[in-house]
Amino acid sequence: MKNYLKSILLLFIIFIMYNCSSNGDDEKPPVTEKATATITASQVSVLEPSTDGEFVVKLSKSVASATELSLTFGGTAKNGEDYKTIANTIVVPAKATSVKIPIEILTDKIVEGDESIEITLASSKNADVIIGSPAKAVLTITDAIVDIELTPANVRTYMVNKNATDETVALFYNMKMLAKTSFMVGQHDALLSFYKNNAGDSDIKKTTGFDPGMSGGDFMFITDDPNTGQEDNWWYAQEKLIKQAAVNAYDKGMVNMFCWHMREPFEGKTFYTSEMTDTQKKNAFKSILVGGANHEYYKNKLKKIAQVTKSLKGADGKLIPIIFRPFHEFDGDWFWWGKSFCTPAEYVQNWRFTVEYLRDELGVTNMLFAFSPDASFTSEADYLARYPGDAYVDVLGYDDYGNFDNKGDAGANNANAKLQIISKLAKQRAKIAGLTETGYFVTPGKNNPISGLYSNYFYSAMTKNNVELSFMTFWGNGGDTYCTPTPSMSDASDFIQFARKEKVALLNKLPKMYKMP
Template identity: 25%
Template structure:
């Protein structure tokens, strides 16, 4: 962490502590005491658009400063309820130019076309190589994960750099979720390790996590501010983020989920959502977030003024390329009347665009994003992708045929990478992983290569 954070924090660290020490917990999310400063990023001075985040001399979150700000959830909800939801603009009042450009683009295609997405797995980029080899194109949205960004001894920061390259060099759209790891056992310090699955956690209380003064609360504040640093790294690089935290809250499989009636009655998931939203939006004032609520159930609903897109994750038990009407009907009850967009934020199977856009279809999905590895590529049964000569992965034919994928990527209703508009501050370059793969396969010819106009 020290090496990665040092670049962005070298200049802003001292200013961060000064600015944050001037701010106090307002009870309504106000953070007027903080002012923006500049940060160094890979030796280039760039404008820091959001508030500086206080860190100590080692680049870790300064908890003395961080804990001085507390979210007054009741006051925040009252403030949110006083506003009429307006789906024509982002919920964030801090939105920068690049993020507004992306938001307006998403609104312009919603209901007319569906954007092809894909969850990122690792730097091998097997999924994208498979797409390119099969269709001559790649997904427009890449979904990354803050899974390794906090609470680990050997964190993998590759996804931050890959996300910046995806947007700035390939002109792609970046999405991030967060499989939020917390300590396995808060009551027994001898038990090491972190986890996000409920059945792997022995003692971590969601109720205590949203209660200031507890050890659990200190954990989540440190984690949120750590993620804020990475979001700020993306912001400084000019990368808008489709931001999907606290996902799949309708079930008990994640520690933040609505697991029982007591959790629902006390609105514990909602309190965690509001704390997270308030710190990123009103305290740190990040400018690059398009918020996705992925609660998937009435019992996990949050105020509509805290999200731009409603997401549903759908994993059928057998091959199913339908429009997922049941999931859309569930989601639209909370989103349609207030002008929110809906998305298949995770899918096990790509929906057939011809079915999505049939004349009598009532479904409007903004984008779809299959999960990675074996969900699109042939694997060895344990999740590892099988590659042929030259490192070429192939389609998992148990989930879709080559003909189906080609038909999806050639459909006028589907937006792929090559069909995105030129976003502000980006280039269109052939990715290094594609160059390397083609170098190892010199006799390879790509049928209907749609990236021929990209810089080589």
């Protein structure tokens, strides 16, 4: 009996201890859920100028003490430059659940395209608050669409070289004004290269009775390594021919535009990647950048271009203005400066160096600078992907052969869509716009003429949807192939019909391009 009572007592003690233990657990304070901090933008985008924006920081619930949150900034817009300076911390007051970060847009006169402001919540100094999601918010600054009104008084403001010669300034202004009523028609090597090598008048003059408004040239032979500058040298002979053609064009009242098929800098033999080694393709462009193995070599080529440009004088004794179009069709891979062989930053870096070296170091004052990708772009963002900035470009253009190669109305409409993009950008940025290089290569018996190519497809591409374009340039004729027909060709009548259309300007319809009105 005694043992039985002891067992009962032991069980009772265990029961009491268990209940006491359970009651103790129930009395522990509950775990408190922490507040989370998030950030959002009140609107997706704002306009420069005219509208500001804001970000909002929110806590999931209020807390007893103030919460200091640290911020980091990203995006293409700069804190304190594109918008009023924002501190790198923000405080949510005690017992509050939100606070606003006002964004005051700082207005400038530069059209920069869309810029982004990114603010990220980096950390919290309040132990009761953690960073939640979303921790980053983005706001876009969009330039308001304002067409710049160019006048003789303000034209230098919008040019790359504010110290350009009076004739160069007049050329810029007159080309810009021409776009309001018509577009100039040009041809590469108009006064040097002819179908069937039939020299004399330009092929366009042979067919229409009037020279084109623009003549194209190339610094290729001029800057080639074998050019010794000696009278018995073939390359130097080409240099003299090219220079004389530019003088003749100026004296006629035509406009000169020079491209540059620069040879790769290792052997100086080609500009086509199909003829280069993989090592050459990979390193050619990088080697001409500042600090690169061929940078001095590149500078010497620019010195030659400057020397030739500064030597061009017309019968009036004035320096002849030229449009310089370097490193064109960079969105393709057929040239060693193409998109696969340099980054956008490297392309921009070299473009800016080129402009600054020619303008500031070598003192070239009779040059406008033209930016011209090929036809791969489909939007403003595509077009501007490697754009070096308004301070480094006078002419917005692009090259297009594919849309006129038996593509009919669809091709013309596609070309017009691209021309709408550059026309709009040129209005907003006070730049000249044009179709910098185009054509369809006719070799009778192989590639035959296209019915209505000039009077229908080219003309509609250059005029539909109220585009404002200053010029278009056909590639040159030569040998058995032409881009503009001579009188005996079956498509000569189509070209004549094109030349007589209201908005087409050959030389006879141009104003005095080198005189300010």
